[in-house]
Amino acid sequence: VTSQERAALAADAPGAFPTLREGLKEMWADHGDALSRQYAGSQALRSDLARTGRRTLHGVLADGVCSVQRYMQKNLFDSSLQEMTDW
Numbered sequence: 001v002t003s004q005e006r007a008a009l010a011a012d013a014p015g016a017f018p019t020l021r022e023g024l025k026e027m028w029a030d031h032g033d034a035l036s037r038q039y040a041g042s043q044a045l046r047s048d049l050a051r052t053g054r055r056t057l058h059g060v061l062a063d064g065v066c067s068v069q070r071y072m073q074k075n076l077f078d079s080s081l082q083e084m085t086d087w
């Protein structure tokens with residue numbers, strides 16, 4: 001722990017341990033994507049917000065693609081997934 005990080009931690013500053021914070025944000029977003037893939041058949045919506053803290057055009061377009069995937073999954077392929085989940 002560097003002296004700068006120790007001082008930030010003592011002051012309870014939100015900037016303490018930026019590498020750890022970024023790693024936890026990435027892990028949180030990856031976990032959300034994994035749960036969403038299992039439950040909905042596509043990655044989580046707004047994952048760019050969880051990863052970077054802001055919305056981007058790329059994220060909005062990716063959410064549109066995910067929404068179409070979810071619609072297709074629900075209306076065309078969901079019966080086998082539901083049977084597997086219920087089993």
